[in-house]
Amino acid sequence: MTVLGTRPEAIKLAPVIKALRARPGVETTVVSTSQHRELLRQALDVFEVTPDVDLSVMQPGQTLEELTVRVLPAMQQAIAAGQPDVLVVQGDTTTVFVASLAAFYQQIPVAHVEAGLRSHHLYNPFPEEANRRLTSVLTTLHFAPTELARQNLLREGVADAHIAVTGNTVVDALHLISRSARFATAPLPLTIDPTRRLLLVTLHRRESFGGALRDMCGALRQITASHPGVDVVIPVHRNPAVQDAVLEELSGVERVSLLEPLDYVTFLRIMQASYFVLTDSGGVQEEAPVFGRPVLVLRETTERQEAIDAGVARLVGTKGENIVSAAAELLDDRSAYDRMARATSPYGDGHASERIADLLMARFGHERHVS
Numbered sequence: 303m304t305v306l307g308t309r310p311e312a313i314k315l316a317p318v319i320k321a322l323r324a325r326p327g328v329e330t331t332v333v334s335t336s337q338h339r340e341l342l343r344q345a346l347d348v349f350e351v352t353p354d355v356d357l358s359v360m361q362p363g364q365t366l367e368e369l370t371v372r373v374l375p376a377m378q379q380a381i382a383a384g385q386p387d388v389l390v391v392q393g394d395t396t397t398v399f400v401a402s403l404a405a406f407y408q409q410i411p412v413a414h415v416e417a418g419l420r421s422h423h424l425y426n427p428f429p430e431e432a433n434r435r436l437t438s439v440l441t442t443l444h445f446a447p448t449e450l451a452r453q454n455l456l457r458e459g460v461a462d463a464h465i466a467v468t469g470n471t472v473v474d475a476l477h478l479i480s481r482s483a484r485f486a487t488a489p490l491p492l493t494i495d496p497t498r499r500l501l502l503v504t505l506h507r508r509e510s511f512g513g514a515l516r517d518m519c520g521a522l523r524q525i526t527a528s529h530p531g532v533d534v535v536i537p538v539h540r541n542p543a544v545q546d547a548v549l550e551e552l553s554g555v556e557r558v559s560l561l562e563p564l565d566y567v568t569f570l571r572i573m574q575a576s577y578f579v580l581t582d583s584g585g586v587q588e589e590a591p592v593f594g595r596p597v598l599v600l601r602e603t604t605e606r607q608e609a610i611d612a613g614v615a616r617l618v619g620t621k622g623e624n625i626v627s628a629a630a631e632l633l634d635d636r637s638a639y640d641r642m643a644r645a646t647s648p649y650g651d652g653h654a655s656e657r658i659a660d661l662l663m664a665r666f667g668h669e670r671h672v673s
C-alpha cells in the first residue's frame with residue numbers, strides 16, 4: 303500500500319508505483335489522503351496514476367492539528383480494509399507521519415522513501431524536520447536517497463541492515479518526463495525570449511510565513527528593478543498564506559509573472575528555460591542541478607546539503623538584502639554564474655524506484671496461498 307497526500311509525494315512516488323506495478327506478483331494499492339486536492343490531482347494526472355482509495359481530507363486553510371486528526375482515523379480504516387504487507391510513504395509531510403503512525407498502531411511495517419534527511423533544526427523546516435524524524439522511529443525499511451542521509455540515520459541508532467541507499471526518486475520522475483516525447487512540445491504559459499534572462503521562483507515554507515515571505519517578495523522587486531533584462535516567474539502555491547502575501551506584494555510588478563501552479567511537464571520546461579532558480583522547495587532544490595541551473599535556497603537551513611557541497615546551490619537565507627546580493631552576483635558576474643551552472647545529479651541516477659521495488663520484493667514478497 304502506497305500512501306500519498308501532496309504534490310511532491312505524487313511526483314516522487316509515481317515512479318515507485320510504476321516500478322511496483324511492473325513486477326509480477328505485486329498487488330499495489332494507492333491511497334491518497336488528498337491533503338492537497340488540486341495540486342495532487344495535477345501531479346498525478348501527468349503520471350496517469352489514479353488512487354484506488356481517496357480519503358479527501360483537505361479543507362481550505364487547514365491547521366496542522368485539523369489535518370492530523372483527519373488523516374489518522376481515515377488511514378486506520380484504509381489500512382484495516384487493505385491489510386497490506388507493507389505501507390510505503392515518501393518524504394516529510396503530515397500525511398507521511400500520520401500514515402506511518404496509523405500503520406504502526408496496526409503493526410504493519412513502514413517503508414520510508416527519502417529517509418534520513420536532516421536539517422538538525424527541530425523548527426526549520428517546520429513541521430517537516432519533526433515529521434521526518436518521527437517517521438524514522440516508526441519505519442522498518444529506510445530508503446535513504448544519499449550516503450549523507452544514511453549517515454544521519456546511523457547516528458540516530460538505526461541499524462545499517464535496515465537502511466538502503468537508493469538515490470532520490472525525484473530524478474527518476476524528472477527523467478521520465480524530460481525524456482518523453484510530450485516534453486518538447488508542451489505548451490508554455492509564457493513566451494520564452496532567449497535574449498532575456500528568466501528567474502524561476504517558488505515559495506511556500508511555513509516557517510517563512512509573515513515578515514520573511516514579504517521580505518523575499520521585496521527582494522524580487524529589487525532584483526527586477528535593478529536588472530531590466532530579467533523576468534521573474536512565480537507559480538504561486540495554493541496555500542492561502544502564500545497567496546495572500548505574494549499577490550499583495552507582487553501583483554502588477556513589472557516583469558514579474560504570477561502564475562497558477564504549473565503541471566509538472568510545464569514546470570520542468572520552465573526550469574530548463576530559466577537562468578537560475580530561487581526556491582524554498584525541497585524537490586526543486588534537487589531537480590534544478592540536473593538541468594544545470596544554479597539554485598539560491600531561500601531558507602535558513604536545508605536538509606539537502608549535497609547540492610551545496612557540490613557548489614551548484616547556495617543557502618542564502620530569507621533576508622531580502624542577502625537574496626538581492628546573491629542574485630546580483632549570479633546576474634552580473636559571468637564566472638560566478640558558470641561555476642554554479644554545472645549539470646550534476648547529487649541526488650540520484652534515475653534508477654532509485656527500481657532499487658526500491660526490488661528491495662520491497664526481497665523483504666516483503668511472498669507467495670499468497672490460495673486454498
Ligand code: UD1
Pocket residue numbers: 308309310337338339340341342360361362363364365366369394395396397429430506540541542
Ligand atoms: C504541504 C506540506 C509541506 C510540503 C508542501 C508541498 C505539511 C504540514 N506540509 O504544505 O511539507 O512541502 O505541502 O507543496 O505536510 N491548498 C489548496 N489546494 C491544494 C493544496 C493546498 O487549496 O491542492 C490550500 C488549502 O487551503 C490547504 C492549504 O493550502 O488547507 C495548506 O495545505 P497543507 O497541505 O496543509 O500545507 P502546504 O503549505 O501545502
Ligand code: UDP
Pocket residue numbers: 309310313472504506537562563564565566567569570582583584585586589
Ligand atoms: N512543481 C510543479 N509545479 C509547480 C511547482 C512545483 O510541478 O508549479 C513540482 C516541482 O518540480 C517539484 C515539486 O513540485 O517536483 C515540489 O513541490 P513543493 O515545492 O510544493 O514541495 P516540497 O518539495 O518543498 O516538499
